[in-house]
Amino acid sequence: MSSSIHPAKGFSPGFSPGFSLVELLVSVVVGMLAIVFATRLFVSSEQNKAAAVGGSDSMQNGMLAMxxxxxxxxxxGWGLNDTLLAGCDTTFSDTQGYVLPVVSRGGVDTTPLSPVVIESGGTASDRITLMAGSAMSGVGSERLRDxxxxxxxxxxATTQPFGFLQDSVVVLAPxxxxxxxAVAQLSDTPPGFTLNFAADGTRRxxxxxxxxxxxxxxxxxxxxGPVxxxxxxxxxxxxxNLLLRATDLAGTAATPAAVVDNVVAIKGQYGFDTRAANAFDPATGMQVGAWSTTMINADGDGVTGGAGDIQRIAAVRLAVIARSKMPEKPDPVTxxxxxxxxxxxxFAGRSPxxxxxxxxxxNVDVIADWRCYRYRVFETIVPLRNAAWRP
Known part of the structure; x- marks a missing residue:
C-alpha cells in the first residue's frame, strides 16, 4: 500500500499561517497612536494635578499669612490709645536690635507709637508694623511727682502703683x-513711689x-505690661517668604524669622476718619472716610503724619499675595x-x-519666570477697635 501527504484542510499548497506585513504595520501604527494618546492624557493629568496642588498650597499659605x-x-493699639501716647514721637532703643518704624511728620522723620505704621513699597511689597501692649490696666497711668x-x-504720685512690676515696660509722655x-523698663518692683530703670545691661x-x-x-x-x-x-x-521681626519672639528683634513661604507681597492701607473736628467723636465710634497707602492730613491741622492723624486711623486694609509652589509648563510652541x-x-473694591x-x-515679577506661577490674592479690613477705646 502506498501513502501520500495532503495539504492541511483549508490551506492551499505553499501558504504559511501568520500575520502579513500590512497587518503588522497597521498594528504598530495603532499601538503608537494609543501610546501617544495615553502620554498626552498622562501629561494633561499631571499638569492639572500640579495646578490643583499649587492652588491648594497658595490657598493655605495665603490664609495662614493673612x-x-x-x-x-x-x-x-492696646495700651497706646491715650491721646498723650498715640502718635507721640518716642525715644526708643533696644539692646536686642528692634527699631521703631519711621513716619514723616511735616517733612521731619519721627518714630511714633502707633497701632499701625505702613511703610509703602509702591508697586512692591510693603512693610507693616503693628504695636500693642499687654498691661491688665490698659491705659492706666501715673502722674509724675517730681x-x-x-x-x-x-x-x-502713687505709692506702689498697681501693675508696675519688675521688667514692666513703661512710657513717659509729656x-x-x-x-x-520715652520708653524704659523697670529694673525692680517699686518699693514706694520711685520707678527705677537702671541701665545695668540686663534691661534691654x-x-x-x-x-x-x-x-x-x-x-x-x-x-x-511685661517685657x-x-x-x-x-x-x-x-x-x-513672609518675615516677622518682633519684640516678644526670641531672636527676631534684629533678624526677622520666616513665618510662611511662597508669599510674594503684603500690602496695607490706612482707613482714616476724616470727619470735621466738631463731628469727630471716637467715643461714639470711628468711621472710615478715606483709604490711603501713606499718611494724610486727616485732622486738618495742616501737618501730615501728626499725632492727630494717627489718632484718626479707624481701620487697616490688608492684602496678601501668595504664589503656587510649583510652576506650570510653558507653551511648547511659544x-x-x-x-x-x-x-x-x-484694594479695587469700595468698602464701605x-x-x-x-x-x-x-508687581509680582520678583523672579524671572513669574509668569509660570499662579497667584492668589487675599484681602481683609480690620477695624482698630482700640482706637475708639480711649480715655
Whole structure:
C-alpha cells in the first residue's frame, strides 16, 4: 500500500499561517497612536494635578499669612490709645536690635507709637508694623511727682502703683502733648513711689537716661505690661517668604524669622476718619472716610503724619499675595508661560460703599519666570477697635 501527504484542510499548497506585513504595520501604527494618546492624557493629568496642588498650597499659605497679620491688627493699639501716647514721637532703643518704624511728620522723620505704621513699597511689597501692649490696666497711668532731668528713676504720685512690676515696660509722655515720649523698663518692683530703670545691661530698653526732661505734674507714666509680652511686630516679605521681626519672639528683634513661604507681597492701607473736628467723636465710634497707602492730613491741622492723624486711623486694609509652589509648563510652541500675564491689583473694591476705593497695582515679577506661577490674592479690613477705646 502506498501513502501520500495532503495539504492541511483549508490551506492551499505553499501558504504559511501568520500575520502579513500590512497587518503588522497597521498594528504598530495603532499601538503608537494609543501610546501617544495615553502620554498626552498622562501629561494633561499631571499638569492639572500640579495646578490643583499649587492652588491648594497658595490657598493655605495665603490664609495662614493673612490670619497672622490680621490677628496682630485686631490687638493693635492696646495700651497706646491715650491721646498723650498715640502718635507721640518716642525715644526708643533696644539692646536686642528692634527699631521703631519711621513716619514723616511735616517733612521731619519721627518714630511714633502707633497701632499701625505702613511703610509703602509702591508697586512692591510693603512693610507693616503693628504695636500693642499687654498691661491688665490698659491705659492706666501715673502722674509724675517730681522733676526728671536725667537720672535712672522717676517719682510718681502713687505709692506702689498697681501693675508696675519688675521688667514692666513703661512710657513717659509729656502732659499736655507735644513733646517727646520715652520708653524704659523697670529694673525692680517699686518699693514706694520711685520707678527705677537702671541701665545695668540686663534691661534691654534702658539707657543711661531717658533722653528727655519732664517737669513735675507735667508728664504721665504709662505701663505697657511685661517685657516678654510687649507685641511690637514688623511684617515684611523677602525672597518669597513672609518675615516677622518682633519684640516678644526670641531672636527676631534684629533678624526677622520666616513665618510662611511662597508669599510674594503684603500690602496695607490706612482707613482714616476724616470727619470735621466738631463731628469727630471716637467715643461714639470711628468711621472710615478715606483709604490711603501713606499718611494724610486727616485732622486738618495742616501737618501730615501728626499725632492727630494717627489718632484718626479707624481701620487697616490688608492684602496678601501668595504664589503656587510649583510652576506650570510653558507653551511648547511659544516657549512662554501664561499662568499669570500681568501685575495684580488689590484694594479695587469700595468698602464701605460710600468710600472711594484706592486701587494698588502690585508687581509680582520678583523672579524671572513669574509668569509660570499662579497667584492668589487675599484681602481683609480690620477695624482698630482700640482706637475708639480711649480715655
Amino acid at each position: 490670619f497672622s497679620i490680621s490677628n496682630d491688627a485686631g490687638q493693635a 522733676n526728671y532731668a536725667g537720672a535712672g528713676s522717676v517719682n510718681v 502732659e499736655p502733648a507735644g513733646g517727646k515720649c 530698653f534702658n539707657r543711661a537716661t531717658l533722653g528727655n526732661a519732664y517737669g513735675a505734674g507735667q508728664a504721665r507714666v504709662y505701663n505697657l 516678654a509680652t510687649l507685641a511690637f511686630h514688623t511684617w515684611s516679605v523677602a525672597n518669597g 516657549k512662554q508661560c501664561s499662568a499669570t500675564t500681568a501685575p495684580l491689583t488689590v 460703599a460710600t468710600v472711594a476705593a484706592s486701587a494698588v497695582t502690585v
